[in-house]
Amino acid sequence: MTFGGWVIMVLSVGLVTGAFGWSIWRVLTTPHPEERLHAPLGIEHEEEA
């Protein structure tokens, strides 16, 4: 593989793997809106009422 091939491969694989890892991390760590609304005051979600 040429130097250009290595550069393209590392950038492409790094970009999509990083984006996948970051987005999964955000999904797993961001509280669901419903959870936020139910948290300390136990306010009901208006759409669920």
Place this chain on the structure above:
Amino acid sequence: MIDSPPIPTSRPKEQWSSRLGVILAVAGSAIGLGNFLRFPGQAAQYGGGAFMIAYFVALLLLGLPIGWAEWTMGRFAGAHGYNSCPGIMGFIGRARGWKYAGVIGVIIPVVIYMYYVYIEAWCLGYAVNFLLGSMHFTSPKEAGDFWGNFIGIGQDGGAMGFGLQQVGAYLGIVFVLNFVLIYRGLSKGIEWFCNIAMPTLIAIAIIVLIRVLTLGTPDAAVPERNVGNGLGFMWNPEKVFVEKLEGGVWKSERELVGPEMISAARQEIASDTTRRLEVHGTLEQLKKPQLWLAAAGQIFFSLSVGFGIIATYASYLRRKDDVVLSGFTATSANEFCEVTLGGLITLPAAVAFLGVAEVAGKGTFGLGFNVLPMVFAKMPGGQIFGFLFFFLLFLAAITSSISMLQPGIAFLEEAMAIGRKMSVAILGFITAIGCGFVVWFSKDAKALDTLDFWVGTFLIFVLAMLQIIMFGWVLGIDKGWKEAHLGAAIRIPRIFRFIMKWVSPLFLVSIFIMWILLNVVGYSFETGRGEVSSYVKDLFGAEPSTVARMSVSLVAMVGILFAFITARSKAFGTPPVEGGVQ
């Protein structure tokens, strides 16, 4: 007004049980055979690393924007009681024509299911045969003959056998499995299965990837066949060819990758004035329209935008469930499987055992069902790795095929006000007829090929254009933007307002026109001449193909049936003024 009370419905409202669940379901829908077979083949054929530049441009200008638009419109209309594409588009468009345009969003997944489930059965059959140790090939021709017999490519009706090395039994199993999962419902069927299948798929792919990247040079007698050259074939942004002078024009004869091949070719043609070595640089390749068409097409089909599936899935979200992060995550999951896993597994393995010449120019099926079985037959531990790879393809295929059923189920339930049992029975009947048609007319895979061209490509372009125009111009970019960010966990960069309103539609229309020129009119960018494609000749030429005409008639019948149901249904009436988009 956007906020309005949902239209009362007698049907119980299905919902996803978790955010990760819907993301895995959408990602499962997008991740299919194309990620592991079509993508590497397209990338290598259309410029390697140069292709990747166009690919990422298309991801930013087409894939992400249209995906976000579908997620947003689906959730918006779903909150008002619409889950089917005619319902969603009719509600947002507020004109009679839009609900009929939405029928395309039911035709596409239902018809694609008819042949996709057949291909899914090939994957399961190959996995079983690898596991049983039945796949011993000594040449690509043997592997090709096995495939031809397996799918009945030699004669119509040839695929109807039920032996272990015939597709019939596998088809029956996967067809029933799909409907069992869809019958169990959104949460207990699709979401439950994708929660298991998607992590399993990624784990298997990583195991196969490690095996492939540690192959080195399997045969020391043929040093140019190694993993490094396989990676170079896939990723090098500049391509080296031996070109031959024919009729005063230099034509590409074969591609060279790696110093061994280039050195050997130099010696071979040293005294040959009719041959030369030619390097095609990155910029030179990026000037080719075909490269951009291939890259945009790959993004487009890989992400399953324009199928009507994402909008239907998103319609089961709650009003303030996030769609921006979810859409981005599903997209990035697909890209991870395609670029990282598909891009590093398929071609390096194939080149390491068979060399560039045996792999170059192979289509999706050629690569997947002729080349790779041969590769696994030669690989140490190939029985188990072959099984794992084809089981991985089977998982990728079934998570896609179940997603193709949900738009039809949603449509029948909504339009005919029937329950899941009845809708599953009706859709099962329709798809069984269509699938039987595809499997019976197996000679040269004519029915499959015709349906894939006119529905799996042409109609998808049409629906995607309608959807992005609907988001940017009918719903309106201001309302669409506001709706997208309702409950959003992250914000879409503001530049995408301009992209979604102007760039994506124009880019898509340009790509569609180019596709028509190349694949329908048969225009050649090199010679400037055109010859009508075989797909058109099959329908209107001097010697038309009966099977092609019957295939298109099948699509027309399905379309007429769904349009008739739409016209008769009271579910798609004009919504009350306060409920629609003004």
